[in-house]
Amino acid sequence: DTAVSQTPKYLVTQMGNDKSIKCEQNLGHDTMYxxxxxxxxxxxxxFSYNNKELIINETVPNRFSPKSPDKAHLNLHINSLELGDSAVYFCAxxxxxxxxxxxxxGTRLTVV
Amino acid sequence: SQQGEEDPQALSIQEGENATMNCSYKTSINNLQWYRQNSGRGLVHLILIRSNEREKHSGRLRVTLDTSKKSSSLLITASRAADTASYFCALTGGGNKLTFGTGTQLKVEL
Known part of the structure; x- marks a missing residue:
């Protein structure tokens, strides 16, 4: 069983689009990043969440919004994607x- | 900044040799961790050393921590081709953040 799983693994999208990356952990951990x-x-x-509460929010554009519906899940939604958002995003x-x-x-995001 | 700086940035050795990587930092820490990242994969935790510890071993890995010099080293003995990866130190200090260093890319050649 995968301990920390992210979907999708690859994401190619155009500038201006909105996309989400999902993350789930089955380890029973309290903290996700x-x-x-x-x-x-x-x-x-x-970002860092502890028991669904946001505890770390680094200097990240408002276009990035994390959501933690329960302590096993931490999703990342990105609005109005820009070329500079291209990177690999890791959940932990x-x-x-x-x-x-x-x-x-990891999720390799490519914005074209 | 809590970020660690790793040295060297890249290291190429022959199989069977030892590999040493260093991490220096500027702030006080609770603990220091080392992670490995194989190409295209996520990071894997290798070892954690607390601020009151000086040395720790795990298999072929040896980690030292000198809080007076604010530095740590990771030694991999008898390296194998499978050890080829990027190695990162990660610091935990104030603010409950796990902050990663710049990484060392290790290549072990046959």
Whole structure:
């Protein structure tokens, strides 16, 4: 069974479109994250939720909106996609906020 | 910034050799972690070392932490081709954030 699963794995879309990436974890963890990895492999945290509550919201454009319907799910919705949004987006979960994180396989978003 | 800086950015060695990667940081930390990322895959946790620990081992991995110098090193002994990947240090400090370093790309050649 996949511990942290993201869908879709690949996403190609045109500028201006709205898209969502879904993430689910079956580990029973309280904390979930979204990270963005750019073309130079730099990983930047975007959001963190603990028990469905937003605890970290980095300097991310308002076009990005996370939603956590329950503590096992953390989805990412992106409005009005721009070329600069092209990256690999990783979802992760951890038992707490200072422990090891388990990552999904990533969603490669390409905006054309 | 809490981000770690890794050195070297890229490392190429022969199978059987040891590989050493370093991570330096600027702020105080609760713990420091190392992760591996194979090409096109997600990150996999390797080892966690707490701020009050100096050394930790896991199989062929050895991690050291020097909080006075604000640096950590990851040593992979007797490397294998399968160790080819990017390696990242990740810091946990104030704000409950897990912040990743810039990464070292390791290539182990046969």
């Amino acid at each position: 979204w990270y963005k990895q750019d073309s130079k492999k730099f990983l930047k945290i975007m 979960s951890s038992p707490g906020t200072v422990t090891e994180a388990f990552f999904g396989q």
